Amino acid sequence: MIRIEPQNGGRTLALRWNEKAARTYCLGSIACALALWTLNAYAQTDTAPTETIVTSTRTTKTPKPHKAAKSAKSVKRAKAEQAQGNAYATRPEVMQLAGEIAARRNLDPQWVSHAIGEARYMPGIVKAILPPAVGVPKNWTLYRSRFIDAVRIKAGVKFWSDNRETLERAEKETGVPAAIVVGIIGVETIYGQQIGNYRVLDALCTLAFDFPAAHPRASARAAYFQSELEEFLALTARTHTDPLALRGSYAGAMGLPQFMPSSWVKYAVDFDGDGRIDLFNSQADVIGSVANYFKAFRWKPGVATYYPVSFDLQKLDKAALLEPDILPTFTPADFAAKGAIVDAAGMQHPGLLALIELQNGADAPQYVAGTENFYAITRYNWSSYYAMAVIELGREVAATMPK
Numbered sequence: 001m002i003r004i005e006p007q008n009g010g011r012t013l014a015l016r017w018n019e020k021a022a023r024t025y026c027l028g029s030i031a032c033a034l035a036l037w038t039l040n041a042y043a044q045t046d047t048a049p050t051e052t053i054v055t056s057t058r059t060t061k062t063p064k065p066h067k068a069a070k071s072a073k074s075v076k077r078a079k080a081e082q083a084q085g086n087a088y089a090t091r092p093e094v095m096q097l098a099g100e101i102a103a104r105r106n107l108d109p110q111w112v113s114h115a116i117g118e119a120r121y122m123p124g125i126v127k128a129i130l131p132p133a134v135g136v137p138k139n140w141t142l143y144r145s146r147f148i149d150a151v152r153i154k155a156g157v158k159f160w161s162d163n164r165e166t167l168e169r170a171e172k173e174t175g176v177p178a179a180i181v182v183g184i185i186g187v188e189t190i191y192g193q194q195i196g197n198y199r200v201l202d203a204l205c206t207l208a209f210d211f212p213a214a215h216p217r218a219s220a221r222a223a224y225f226q227s228e229l230e231e232f233l234a235l236t237a238r239t240h241t242d243p244l245a246l247r248g249s250y251a252g253a254m255g256l257p258q259f260m261p262s263s264w265v266k267y268a269v270d271f272d273g274d275g276r277i278d279l280f281n282s283q284a285d286v287i288g289s290v291a292n293y294f295k296a297f298r299w300k301p302g303v304a305t306y307y308p309v310s311f312d313l314q315k316l317d318k319a320a321l322l323e324p325d326i327l328p329t330f331t332p333a334d335f336a337a338k339g340a341i342v343d344a345a346g347m348q349h350p351g352l353l354a355l356i357e358l359q360n361g362a363d364a365p366q367y368v369a370g371t372e373n374f375y376a377i378t379r380y381n382w383s384s385y386y387a388m389a390v391i392e393l394g395r396e397v398a399a400t401m402p403k
């Protein structure tokens with residue numbers, strides 16, 4: 001997972017828990033144009049769905065002029081960067097890994113070497129992957145304003161209206177509400193308007209072979225991207241797709257939901273029944289795949305994502321409440337004993353809660369009591385700010401939908 005800069009200390013706990021529970025974990029990413037934080041994903045499975053990847057990256061709607069201009073600019077920038085990159089074909093350790101991937105995945109060694117040899121180092125990606133400067137205060141109000149605005153809500157209303165039956169079918173099959181699926185796709189790519197302009201192969205090779213040493217977890221991150229590169233090559237080989245033709249975020253995340261290759265392999269589904277999985281062009285496949293992702297991360301149907309919380313200052317032990325970070329740890333009664341009071345619905349919550357702190361720069365932080373479903377959203381992108389933006393965008397879109 002690549003959340004570039006973890007937002008708080010409990011991530012480690014959460015990760016451990018998740019590894020124990022599932023041995024595999026995935027996080028989503030925000031589209032590269034907007035990303036503060038990205039996703040990553042681990043998947044060890046080789047279960048191959050029958051699919052082909054359609055390499056067209058058609059957007060779901062015609063971008064507005066300013067979007068088109070911005071997009072053209074970023075394509076130009078990505079291409080310019082590409083031109084100055086160096087080839088990986090001349091690096092022995094890279095070619096050695098190409099051979100190992102081919103052997104492990106039973107791929108044509110020449111095809112693998114050729115593909116990786118064609119990839120280019122992208123200096124902009126190396127810059128983008130580094131954590132933000134230390135000392136920059138987190139600010140939920142600012143974060144929220146990046147994702148919840150009139151343009152995104154309007155696009156969400158159109159997406160929901162265009163896909164009403166599919167969203168209902170996904171909710172019926174997985175228990176994941178339409179508003180959550182709509183919130184994810186909106187935050188990730190504005191419903192396909194910003195799916196990223198980097199060649200996925202360039203992004204994965206740059207991060208697999210030239211991950212910046214300045215990053216605190218450089219070697220683990222590089223290993224992760226090597227694994228994603230392997231998944232990507234195996235996926236494109238199996239689906240007879242040109243690995244140089246796919247474009248995505250600077251982290252190699254693909255399509256409307258920004259799935260990393262391992263997530264595509266493990267969680268993507270053919271939800272329109274045409275016999276292939278297409279997260280670039282099929283809105284139904286995107287909806288089914290996002291819902292399936294959350295089902296895999298144990299979404300609890302009918303359970304709230306969070307409850308409002310207030311403090312009993314006489315009893316408040318905030319340090320103890322924040323210690324497990326986003327991992328739901330406390331029963332409502334434990335919560336109350338430590339001075340965190342949820343509303344009547346929260347007191348009836350059948351599972352565990354986490355005290356979620358959303359900082360606001362120099363202003364007072366906000367708090368909510370996150371449930372297991374709040375935690376599930378952070379499996380897409382390891383950030384409570386991300387999860388809250390997804391929830392609030394989905395809610396705003398729902399509220400704006402014509403009755």
Ligand SMILES: [Ca+2]
Nearest residue numbers: 270272274276
């Ligand atoms: Ca399909």
